[in-house]
Amino acid sequence: MVALDETNSTRDSSPESTTSTLSCITVMDRSSTARNSIAASDTPPTSVGETSTDAPDASKSDNKVERRRSGRVRQSIATYNDTILAGTAIHTPRKYLEAEAAKNRTVSGDTLVGNIDEPAQRLLDEATEKLDPAWDLNDLQEDATTVAEASTVKRRESTRLSKLKGAASAIASAPSALRKRTREAMDSRKQKMTALGGDKGKIMQSTEEEVDITEVEEHISKRKRISKSPATVAALSQSKPIAEACFKKKTWQNHGMYIGQSRGFKANHTEAQNKQEQKAAGIIATTAQKRENWALPLPMFTWEKHLMDDPTDEWFNFELPYEVYNTQGRKIKPHDWHRISKNRYVGDAARIKPNPNLSVCECDKWGTVCDENCHNRVMRYECDDSNCKVTAERCTNRQFAELKRRTEKKENKREPNAYDVGVEVMPTRDRGFGVRAARTFDPGQIIVEYTGEVIDQNECDRRMREEYANNQCFYIMRFENKLFIDATKGSIARFVNHSCAPNCEMSTMTVNGEPRMALFAGPNGIGTGEELTYDYNFEDFGDAKTKCLCGAPTCRGTLGKKESLAAGVKRKAQNLLDAILPKPDEDRSSKRRKVANAVRSQIAKTTHAVNTVAASATQAIEQSRSREARLARRHSSGDALVRQPGKLKKVSANARQDAPSSSSSSPPPRSPRQAHSKRERLTTVLKSSTRTLKSTTQSQLTRYFASSTQVTAAAAPAPAPQIPELDFGDYEELAPQGKSGGRLRPTTMRPGLQRPQTSASMKSVAATVRSGVVRSVRGPRKAAAMVRYGLQDGAGSGETIRRVLVDDE
Numbered sequence: 001m002v003a004l005d006e007t008n009s010t011r012d013s014s015p016e017s018t019t020s021t022l023s024c025i026t027v028m029d030r031s032s033t034a035r036n037s038i039a040a041s042d043t044p045p046t047s048v049g050e051t052s053t054d055a056p057d058a059s060k061s062d063n064k065v066e067r068r069r070s071g072r073v074r075q076s077i078a079t080y081n082d083t084i085l086a087g088t089a090i091h092t093p094r095k096y097l098e099a100e101a102a103k104n105r106t107v108s109g110d111t112l113v114g115n116i117d118e119p120a121q122r123l124l125d126e127a128t129e130k131l132d133p134a135w136d137l138n139d140l141q142e143d144a145t146t147v148a149e150a151s152t153v154k155r156r157e158s159t160r161l162s163k164l165k166g167a168a169s170a171i172a173s174a175p176s177a178l179r180k181r182t183r184e185a186m187d188s189r190k191q192k193m194t195a196l197g198g199d200k201g202k203i204m205q206s207t208e209e210e211v212d213i214t215e216v217e218e219h220i221s222k223r224k225r226i227s228k229s230p231a232t233v234a235a236l237s238q239s240k241p242i243a244e245a246c247f248k249k250k251t252w253q254n255h256g257m258y259i260g261q262s263r264g265f266k267a268n269h270t271e272a273q274n275k276q277e278q279k280a281a282g283i284i285a286t287t288a289q290k291r292e293n294w295a296l297p298l299p300m301f302t303w304e305k306h307l308m309d310d311p312t313d314e315w316f317n318f319e320l321p322y323e324v325y326n327t328q329g330r331k332i333k334p335h336d337w338h339r340i341s342k343n344r345y346v347g348d349a350a351r352i353k354p355n356p357n358l359s360v361c362e363c364d365k366w367g368t369v370c371d372e373n374c375h376n377r378v379m380r381y382e383c384d385d386s387n388c389k390v391t392a393e394r395c396t397n398r399q400f401a402e403l404k405r406r407t408e409k410k411e412n413k414r415e416p417n418a419y420d421v422g423v424e425v426m427p428t429r430d431r432g433f434g435v436r437a438a439r440t441f442d443p444g445q446i447i448v449e450y451t452g453e454v455i456d457q458n459e460c461d462r463r464m465r466e467e468y469a470n471n472q473c474f475y476i477m478r479f480e481n482k483l484f485i486d487a488t489k490g491s492i493a494r495f496v497n498h499s500c501a502p503n504c505e506m507s508t509m510t511v512n513g514e515p516r517m518a519l520f521a522g523p524n525g526i527g528t529g530e531e532l533t534y535d536y537n538f539e540d541f542g543d544a545k546t547k548c549l550c551g552a553p554t555c556r557g558t559l560g561k562k563e564s565l566a567a568g569v570k571r572k573a574q575n576l577l578d579a580i581l582p583k584p585d586e587d588r589s590s591k592r593r594k595v596a597n598a599v600r601s602q603i604a605k606t607t608h609a610v611n612t613v614a615a616s617a618t619q620a621i622e623q624s625r626s627r628e629a630r631l632a633r634r635h636s637s638g639d640a641l642v643r644q645p646g647k648l649k650k651v652s653a654n655a656r657q658d659a660p661s662s663s664s665s666s667p668p669p670r671s672p673r674q675a676h677s678k679r680e681r682l683t684t685v686l687k688s689s690t691r692t693l694k695s696t697t698q699s700q701l702t703r704y705f706a707s708s709t710q711v712t713a714a715a716a717p718a719p720a721p722q723i724p725e726l727d728f729g730d731y732e733e734l735a736p737q738g739k740s741g742g743r744l745r746p747t748t749m750r751p752g753l754q755r756p757q758t759s760a761s762m763k764s765v766a767a768t769v770r771s772g773v774v775r776s777v778r779g780p781r782k783a784a785a786m787v788r789y790g791l792q793d794g795a796g797s798g799e800t801i802r803r804v805l806v807d808d809e
């Protein structure tokens with residue numbers, strides 16, 4: 001059926017008009033108009049189309065349908081169109097049809113057949129076709145129109161009216177065919193369900209025995225109505241297990257979120273990577289272990305401990321998962337922290353001009369994407385559109401740009417969220433505040449920029465002397481061009497603590513000609529919740545010797561500069577010896593043999609350590625040689641920072657030629673000092689470390705054996721060591737002052753002096769001395785004891801003490 005869209009009923013017939021001739025025509029849904037209009041009043045209720053409770057008021061419905069029909073008939077007369085009737089017209093969008101259908105609804109409810117849903121409609125169509133193929137519904141529509149028209153104009157009844165009546169009765173009988181089809185469909189569904197659900201299928205069967213099939217059919221076609229029927233509600237609830245049969249539960253729903261994750265699980269790797277790594281490391285859980293895990297899913301990495309209560313198992317500290325103690329929402333903001341998100345050049349530092357961009361990347365010429373061989377990356381320059389022709393999407397050397405994108409305010413002025421920022425301040429147990437990751441970071445990924453006030457050397461000295469003299473924490477970092485960043489006012493990066501085994505690196509890059517410093521993830525990446533640390537290598541701690549609390553197995557003991565190779569070897573040897581030498585209060589005689597054995601094995605280990613150090617030093621020397629050769633070649637070709645492709649090829653060709661002879665050849669011509677210095681330094685370090693180790697080991701062993709001999713001798717009846725009696729009568733100790741410790745002055749010269757605060761400690765030192773052995777004495781007490789008793793700095797256990805009087809002033 002075709003009707004005029006009332007809103008577009010006036011067509012624009014001008015030649016300029018671009019309106020399609022069909023644009024104002026609405027193709028009505030046949031089923032919902034012609035057939036409905038016919039069937040509305042005299043079709044008996046069907047099991048599909050209606051229920052008795054909600055059936056529309058017939059009288060009202062009739063009136064309405066009659067009135068509407070006449071209106072539509074009038075419109076359709078003017079707009080008959082063969083194209084549309086033949087079904088080749090473009091159909092009006094569904095929403096308009098629906099709107100139209102809504103208009104057609106009667107006041108008392110939906111028309112009887114009009115609200116049959118789509119599958120039912122299809123069935124009805126098919127049923128109608130089967131009933132009488134000799135006539136066509138289109139004819140009926142025409143006839144209906146004609147009849148309606150005739151009745152409007154009060155003409156003689158058409159002879160086709162008989163056909164119409166036949167059609168009407170055919171449609172009346174259609175629902176019974178439809179019902180049959182529906183029943184068939186229900187049967188087939190039942191069979192499917194039985195095949196699917198086994199027992200659940202049976203449940204369905206028994207349910208259906210109890211519930212009237214008509215109601216179920218009604219449920220299929222008219223969900224809204226049937227939901228009100230208690231019987232159908234029961235039927236629906238009975239069919240729930242079938243839904244369960246269709247949707248399998250996910251494994252984690254039964255076994256917990258951490259199923260399959262073991263202690264080796266790395267949060268920053270994918271499941272597949274983790275599985276691969278664990279398989280390689282041989283720590284994939286056995287089937288038995290997995291079964292244990294199934295019993296009760298516990299927090300990740302702790303289930304093993306709780307469920308497999310095996311005392312021989314390796315135990316580890318329990319830490320709440322990050323998600324549990326995560327402080328999102330209650331951000332910590334230390335009260336004395338003034339945040340600066342961009343470097344601020346202060347005083348004379350502001351006059352120092354930034355470096356121009358000296359490096360150019362040529363990755364586009366080689367077809368690479370600025371990987372680790374990118375010239376800019378090697379020279380610590382960030383790529384941008386001025387120095388790199390690889391597109392921003394492909395270039396992987398635009399870290400600061402990535403950071404900016406992540407952390408700047410979004411377009412809608414929204415602050416970046418915790419994940420974008422990626423770091424948050426947290427309190428630590430013993431090191432003040434620290435910083436932890438609020439997300440994962442890939443190896444080498446930028447984390448946070450270290451910003452603050454950029455100052456020069458003079459200003460740095462002044463601040464250290466005047467402003468920070470009494471501070472516990474220092475935030476000044478050495479920067480480029482003899483400048484420093486003071487992050488006392490600065491970014492969150494200032495809270496990152498030191499570790500001797502860090503997971504991050506602090507490094508500087510030149511970004512658009514300006515040096516900038518940031519924290520980058522280390523080679524293992526960072527997992528969510530991990531504390532971020534880097535190696536301070538802090539020269540200013542050289543004297544102060546702040547005790548390092550990082551807890552790493554390779555901890556150097558104090559915050560300070562990285563120790564030289566020789567110092568490291570010495571410290572390690574010392575540690576080894578300390579570990580095996582008996583403590584003064586131990587019964588050494590009974591342990592002597594054991595200790596001697598231990599010493600022997602330690603000597604073997606130490607020799608091995610020296611050999612390893614020697615090997616790595618030799619390797620470092622070799623590396624430095626080839627690097628220097630490369631540098632020198634670049635210099636000699638006049639090619640400093642901006643590489644030309646032609647020259648580059650020449651240089652690399654030269655390098656290949658020279659390669660075999662480079663190790664034995666003389667140092668490069670342009671920078672002999674540079675070329676020599678590192679190699680010589682390393683050689684010297686190696687020699688001195690070996691020497692130191694040897695002498696340390698020897699002296700320690702000599703001392704040990706000497707002392708143990710002494711003690712053994714003392715165990716036999718031997719005279720006790722002659723320790724002079726100490727007399728505090730003549731001297732008084734001043735309170736310790738600063739690092740120098742207590743000073744001793746004769747009381748007679750200073751009658752007004754107060755009694756010393758630390759006399760107790762002095763007395764305890766004296767008591768130690770009386771016992772014949774000096775234990776390790778540190779700090780002011782040590783200083784005082786050194787002055788008073790003439791101790792050598794670094795005196796160890798087992799030394800005999802001489803008393804030295806302090807000269808009178």
Ligand SMILES: C[S@@+](CC[C@H](N)C(=O)[O-])C[C@H]1O[C@@H](n2cnc3c(N)ncnc32)[C@H](O)[C@@H]1O
Pocket residue numbers: 431432433434472473474475494495496497498499546547548549550559
């Ligand atoms: C740059 S600040 C780090 C943030 C500092 N924890 C805070 O609360 O402001 C450096 C100071 O932190 C402390 N610190 C950092 N790492 C440490 C460590 N591993 N052991 C002991 N103290 C540490 C030291 O006092 C150091 O002076």
